[in-house]
Amino acid sequence: MNSSYIWKFLGVALILYSLVFGLLIPLKPGIVAVSPSIANGGDTISLAYTAYNVDYSAIDASKINAWLLFDEGKDILADKIEVLSANEANAIFRLPLLSELDQSVVSSTLVVSDPQHGYALLPSALGIRPKKSNGSLSGLSIKYDTPDVHKVKGVSFPFRNILQETIRNTYYHVPLWFSMIILFAISAFYSATYLRRRDSRSDLYAVAYAEFATVLGILGLLTGAIWARFTWGAFWSWDIKQFTSAVALLIYFAYFILRSSVADQDKRARLTSSYNIFAFAMLIPLLFIVPRLTDSLHPGNGGNPAMGGEDLDQTMRWVFYPAVVGWILLGMWVSQLKARYLIIQRKIEDKFII
Amino acid sequence: MEKSWYHCAMNRWYALWQKEMKSHWRSQSSLPAVILYVISTTFIVFASFARIDDRSWMVLYWIIVVLSASHAAQSAFRDTEGIEGWYYYGLCRVEEYFFAKVAANFILMGVIASLTFASLSLFAGTPVRDPLLFFLINVSAWIGLALLFSFLGFLNAKVDGQRGLLPLLTFPLLLPILLQVIKLSSIASGSITDTSYLADIYILLAVDALILALSLLLIRYLWQS
Numbered sequence: 001m002n003s004s005y006i007w008k009f010l011g012v013a014l015i016l017y018s019l020v021f022g023l024l025i026p027l028k029p030g031i032v033a034v035s036p037s038i039a040n041g042g043d044t045i046s047l048a049y050t051a052y053n054v055d056y057s058a059i060d061a062s063k064i065n066a067w068l069l070f071d072e073g074k075d076i077l078a079d080k081i082e083v084l085s086a087n088e089a090n091a092i093f094r095l096p097l098l099s100e101l102d103q104s105v106v107s108s109t110l111v112v113s114d115p116q117h118g119y120a121l122l123p124s125a126l127g128i129r130p131k132k133s134n135g136s137l138s139g140l141s142i143k144y145d146t147p148d149v150h151k152v153k154g155v156s157f158p159f160r161n162i163l164q165e166t167i168r169n170t171y172y173h174v175p176l177w178f179s180m181i182i183l184f185a186i187s188a189f190y191s192a193t194y195l196r197r198r199d200s201r202s203d204l205y206a207v208a209y210a211e212f213a214t215v216l217g218i219l220g221l222l223t224g225a226i227w228a229r230f231t232w233g234a235f236w237s238w239d240i241k242q243f244t245s246a247v248a249l250l251i252y253f254a255y256f257i258l259r260s261s262v263a264d265q266d267k268r269a270r271l272t273s274s275y276n277i278f279a280f281a282m283l284i285p286l287l288f289i290v291p292r293l294t295d296s297l298h299p300g301n302g303g304n305p306a307m308g309g310e311d312l313d314q315t316m317r318w319v320f321y322p323a324v325v326g327w328i329l330l331g332m333w334v335s336q337l338k339a340r341y342l343i344i345q346r347k348i349e350d351k352f353i354i
Numbered sequence: 355m356e357k358s359w360y361h362c363a364m365n366r367w368y369a370l371w372q373k374e375m376k377s378h379w380r381s382q383s384s385l386p387a388v389i390l391y392v393i394s395t396t397f398i399v400f401a402s403f404a405r406i407d408d409r410s411w412m413v414l415y416w417i418i419v420v421l422s423a424s425h426a427a428q429s430a431f432r433d434t435e436g437i438e439g440w441y442y443y444g445l446c447r448v449e450e451y452f453f454a455k456v457a458a459n460f461i462l463m464g465v466i467a468s469l470t471f472a473s474l475s476l477f478a479g480t481p482v483r484d485p486l487l488f489f490l491i492n493v494s495a496w497i498g499l500a501l502l503f504s505f506l507g508f509l510n511a512k513v514d515g516q517r518g519l520l521p522l523l524t525f526p527l528l529l530p531i532l533l534q535v536i537k538l539s540s541i542a543s544g545s546i547t548d549t550s551y552l553a554d555i556y557i558l559l560a561v562d563a564l565i566l567a568l569s570l571l572l573i574r575y576l577w578q579s
Contacts, residue, residue, distance in 0.1 A: 195575050240533075250526040257522060261513055271512055274572040275523070278505070281568050285530040285561050293554065294537070 011329025018323035022171035029053040030159030031122035041097040041131040046090045054117045056083045066091040068108040098130035105129055118152040158313050162231050169227045171323045176220035179327035183213035188280035191273035203269035208339035212331055214252045232297050240291045241298035251279045366446045370454030388426050396473045408481035412539040422466045427503035428520050431511035448577040456504045463496040483544040491538045498531045498562040505569045508576050534558045
């Protein structure tokens with residue numbers, strides 16, 4: 001086997017790897033719902049929560065710890081856990097008065113931990129209204145010692161409350177866009193090569209790369225729309241990022257229409273190469289500068305942080321980066337195949353004309 | 355004393371620009387057509403909207419300006435093909451020819467924008483609260499639009515028989531300018547309060563500079579070989 005094939009097989013292997021592991025590795029446990037969401041200081045409440053990715057039927061209820069976490073590491077441990085079903089339980093809390101706090105509502109994070117599944121948390125799970133104390137219940141102040149957080153071994157992806165299982169889309173949506181940008185850049189590079197050397201091969205390579213990059217762009221837009229359906233609430237919400245991405249694709253559709261409307265080969269190559277370079281340079285303000293200054297729901301835009309930190313943990317990096325490399329390599333392979341097809345087609349045409 | 359290369363180029367550029375302006379002025383169709391285009395578009399807008407709020411006013415203003423400029427740019431490059439094109443090819447460098455067109459288009463943009471502003475103001479009043487900012491936005495937008503329409507108009511003139519291609523090629527590409535300009539105009543009309551609009555103007559000028567650099571780099575490849 002020719003060694004120049006290796007990168008092609010590597011690309012396919014990396015994509016298969018990202019598909020298999022991206023879909024099969026389980027999520028860490030999480031808490032999806034609690035009720036009630038607000039309570040008064042000094043009350044004893046039964047906080048019903050629904051957990052995700054746990055099986056309480058298999059473990060002893062006394063092994064489960066639950067506590068409410070406040071700022072500065074203060075917490076209240078639950079007195080008792082009552083398991084209701086495989087993923088539902090009640091945590092009984094005797095809430096402190098919190099009379100020393102001068103706030104209308106104190107927000108707390110619910111943390112649930114057990115030795116088998118590990119820990120799960122829900123930020124801002126319970127709001128507590130402090131009650132002005134007469135001193136009689138002073139014993140129920142906030143404790144400062146944190147109970148043991150169970151950590152279980154094994155490979156898993158982080159549980160994020162808005163994303164949940166859609167966090168796996170990071171391995172498909174994001175690499176598709178990365179690959180698209182790289183292929184458009186290669187296409188613009190081939191167009192520049194054409195303008196310098198005037199060889200029709202470079203021009204055909206430029207078209208082939210632009211074509212597959214557009215396919216990847218459409219896939220990126222579709223995966224993005226599906227992701228938006230589950231996290232933003234609608235497939236299409238005219239978010240600036242969705243809008244400019246769609247316009248970027250329109251620019252390349254215009255490129256293909258321009259190609260089809262010039263009959264002469266050399267003139268077509270010359271005009272469309274210029275347009276291709278122009279279009280690629282204009283993608284930079286369109287995709288990377290203008291959306292950052294406008295309100296947007298997309299990570300990395302409109303003041304939102306980009307994915308990173310807790311959203312992209314070590315396990316995810318092990319799937320995400322190979323997926324990026326894999327899609328770029330696959331894109332290059334497909335584009336080169338198309339370019340070679342176009343070159344052969346051109347040779348046959350020339351033979352019949354002459 | 356021998357004149358410098360730069361001086362010669364500027365002279366040729368100036369002569370070309372004068373010729374452009376004269377041909378715009380003398381042409382039976384170009385300027386009256388643009389005026390008619392602006393006024394009839396404004397009429398259609400007023401027939402459709404009974405009342406226009408400040409934000410819609412600004413959006414409509416820019417849409418009319420862009421549509422009219424696109425219409426005007428289509429006819430501006432008729433002389434690049436055929437015998438006339440060969441004549442200019444022998445006469446001057448393509449950059450001189452192109453920037454004469456850009457300068458003429460810039461002035462045409464100013465005329466179109468003033469006309470649009472006047473006709474919109476006549477019917478709906480003006481929402482502009484900050485005239486200096488509005489003028490600044492306009493000038494930076496005209497530069498970008500004149501460059502973009504000149505480059506792609508030049509390209510479009512080379513495409514045989516497909517005159518309708520220009521809006522298709524330009525509209526997606528002028529979106530970065532249009533988005534910035536509509537946002538800034540809303541600030542100038544007071545419908546958005548934003549004190550840090552200077553960054554937006556810089557971005558607009560940076561986009562202009564990008565289009566300028568690209569046109570300088572690529573225009574020679576559009577000229578017939």
